Amino acid sequence: MQPPITIAGNTIQPGTRKSIELPIPSFYTHTSASMPVHIIHGRKPGPCLLVCAAIHGDEINGVEIIRRVLAHKTINNVKGTLITIPIVNVFGFVSQSRYLPDRRDLNRSFPGSKKGSMASRLANILMEEVVEHCSHIIDLHTGAVARENLPQIRACLVDDTETEALARAFGVPVIINTELRDGSLREAAREKNIPFLLYEAGEALRFDEVAIRAGVRGILGVMHHLGMRTKARKKKGYETVISQSTQWIRSPKSGILRSISPLGTLVKKGDLLAYVGDPLGEVETKVMSSIFGIVIGKTNLPLVHEGDAIYHIARYPEAEEVSNYIESYHDELDPLNDEIADKNNSLA
Numbered sequence: 111m112q113p114p115i116t117i118a119g120n121t122i123q124p125g126t127r128k129s130i131e132l133p134i135p136s137f138y139t140h141t142s143a144s145m146p147v148h149i150i151h152g153r154k155p156g157p158c159l160l161v162c163a164a165i166h167g168d169e170i171n172g173v174e175i176i177r178r179v180l181a182h183k184t185i186n187n188v189k190g191t192l193i194t195i196p197i198v199n200v201f202g203f204v205s206q207s208r209y210l211p212d213r214r215d216l217n218r219s220f221p222g223s224k225k226g227s228m229a230s231r232l233a234n235i236l237m238e239e240v241v242e243h244c245s246h247i248i249d250l251h252t253g254a255v256a257r258e259n260l261p262q263i264r265a266c267l268v269d270d271t272e273t274e275a276l277a278r279a280f281g282v283p284v285i286i287n288t289e290l291r292d293g294s295l296r297e298a299a300r301e302k303n304i305p306f307l308l309y310e311a312g313e314a315l316r317f318d319e320v321a322i323r324a325g326v327r328g329i330l331g332v333m334h335h336l337g338m339r340t341k342a343r344k345k346k347g348y349e350t351v352i353s354q355s356t357q358w359i360r361s362p363k364s365g366i367l368r369s370i371s372p373l374g375t376l377v378k379k380g381d382l383l384a385y386v387g388d389p390l391g392e393v394e395t396k397v398m399s400s401i402f403g404i405v406i407g408k409t410n411l412p413l414v415h416e417g418d419a420i421y422h423i424a425r426y427p428e429a430e431e432v433s434n435y436i437e438s439y440h441d442e443l444d445p446l447n448d449e450i451a452d453k454n455n456s457l458a
């Protein structure tokens with residue numbers, strides 16, 4: 111049996127689960143504030159996995175992902191420890207903002223300090239009270255407001271076979287090898303040699319059912335890979351091709367954007383992505399892909415200025431294979447297919 115774990119003065123015994131409130135600076139109204147944390151501490155020793163969301167307060171898909179993971183029927187029997195924080199940036203979440211009240215980005219403030227800005231203090235609390243216990247981390251994100259991302263894993267995979275194995279265990283079709291960003295939780299975890307996955311999917315301030323289901327499945331897949339839980343049933347596996355670089359396609363003109371290519375589309379150099387036209391419809395400019403790859407992000411706002419980023423494309427040497435995987439993966443997770451299956455079963 112593994113020993114108890116203590117977080118913020120709260121001791122959780124092996125074989126139990128507990129919700130705690132991690133104290134953080136109060137609102138200026140003197141209303142107290144806290145970061146919600148739920149810990150499932152298994153009887154048997156094993157990895158300590160942190161799953162956190164809403165470091166950017168308006169990126170709310172991860173909140174629902176964590177809720178569903180905690181409600182999963184197998185989650186009480188974990189080996190090791192699962193720590194979940196559905197809302198890291200409580201202040202941004204309350205105000206439906208990416209940022210903290212002082213407009214700082216929490217995910218550019220790690221590892222933080224006890225005497226710095228609010229962002230720095232929050233980062234320090236998370237590092238000292240939670241990250242110090244962890245052996246692995248999954249951080250859940252979405253695109254920005256009016257910007258949507260295809261479900262994808264971003265990780266620094268250079269000379270890191272363990273992180274690559276975790277990324278493949280998550281099971282999404284798109285894995286991107288990305289550099290670390292200064293001040294990010296991912297960089298701070300790397301300094302401590304903690305394998306770290308960043309999951310991107312959906313859009314800020316929106317629930318995306320496919321993205322949520324993909325996140326839940328991915329977290330459970332990683333837990334299975336780590337030996338924290340048994341896998342319910344065998345699913346068809348795919349050998350995901352890792353993208354080594356991405357590129358933004360920017361608007362050549364200001365105007366009204368009419369998108370042609372949805373997320374997950376396989377595009378070749380010279381393929382048509384969208385049109386940008388004037389309000390009267392008299393002039394339209396084509397937006398063409400400058401590379402071969404998969405559309406992994408796009409703006410949902412049809413009003414663009416010249417130079418705005420409108421399409422994000424991941425470079426792939428075998429993009430057709432990845433495109434086929436994306437299509438079948440989306441079909442598995444699409445809730446509309448649940449309704450079709452239920453209807454067919456009722457008619458059988």
